[in-house]
Amino acid sequence: MTTETTPEAAPDPTVTRAEYCVIACAEAWRDNGEVLASPMGLIPALGARLAKRTFSPDLLLTDGEAMLVGLDGRPEGWLPYRRHLTMVTGGRRHVMMGASQIDRYGNQNISCIGDWQRPARQLLGVRGAPVNTLNNPVSYWIPRHSPRVFVERVDMISGVGYDHATGPYHHLPRVVTDLAVLDFATPDHRMRLASVHPGVSVADVRAATGFELAVEGEVPTTREPSAEELRLIREVVDPQGLRNREVRG
Template sequence: MTSETTGSAIGAGGPGPGGVDDGGPATRAEVCVVACAEAFRGDGEILAAGIGGAITVLAARLARLTFEPDLITHDGVCLLTGDVPALGEDPEVIEGWLPFRDHLWLVLQGRRHVMLGASQIDKHGNTNISCIGDWARPKSQLLGVRGAPGNTVCDPTSYWIPRHSPRVFVPRVDMVSGVGYDRAAEAGASATRFHDLRRVVTNLAVLDFGAPGGAMRLVSVHPGVTVRDVVASTGFDLALPGGGTVPETRSPTTEELRLLRETLDPASLRTREVPG
């Protein structure tokens, strides 16, 4: 471990020198990892598929090492890992093989919970990773729809959005890549049969689609974030939880912090994705 790993923490204190957990409060990145890990709670023996980057991969691995031990995790390429390596490290034990073709088949089969990214997301969970502007001649060509259409109508799907802003949380996405509740309903029974958007985790909050008609609802705000921050960063009307009070996203436990800081991400790649 190097001294570079001392990320700035929210509030007083923080991780001690070298990033070793000395009981200092969790950073925002750590809160986000745990909030993403919570998306996998109860999933059992299915593949936890992160879309890549630090936070979602750490989330799946942390869930497996703590409250969801039967979860299946992969190395980011095509190996199912028998152990739970640190971010960027190769597994020592391999328990399965999942080349792209089998991964595409597994999407159809459904024993998989995926945490996707989105360049745009709307009130009903339609998401866009394809292009910005008119599809016929986009202002900005992005990835293409990739697997988002099939993932969202076949598998439990959650989203990780590292920068919660009105540019991402938009009234209407430019190209529906991932299918939201309204569009699935319009498309009919085959589209809704396995459609199941679970939660959206951002750098500010946790949201779900529990409002009437499958509309987005604020579930909790991360420590240090206000409801007003979240509302101001969302480009559509956001439903608030019943009762008027918005809970705070749970903080990582001491054991979760230790696993993140010492075992899973000693180089603190998580703070590159979510600074501060």
């Protein structure tokens, strides 16, 4: 049983955990082509902006309302709601959402904790999660990897996982957390540990997960950022260092 990883090269000690998370989120949009990147949250937004500046220049970025924006954040085009919905329902958008709960097949809950008829806690509500997950690729960003989030069974399905999904556009590329990167690249689409961030062991991730993860051989470490990527993160996309408030090493 694999419990630790042996990286191919020693990680750069100056790279923070938050910066590895930005890199891992950016990788979600690699080779996506001209699709609408819809990051929800700070770290995913930094990742999308980094991806567009480097290996995914064709990405479309939005201000979250009705405008397409450029690398400097200035409006470059109008994205009316009807056009946005066309992209959603045709697989031309890749969303990175959050999750209050997520299970081994990628079912996501952002609606309530406890029984739906009498919940112990009310959350955001289902919102657009079913349409997102059935009609375009959806990845997830979870800043605190814990058994409370990674559960055996979600209390309510908001975003649809592989064991409930239908349709040609359903795809869950990856889940990024403050500990690791996970995907569903297994024959039955169970969640798999794809990489651990430097300083994190496989045992750490297993202990923070409420179900058995698929682990195949020696798990690699999350890739190192290049010198140019680090410069862009630190000087261009997040010069204020807000990333380190969300993820602390």
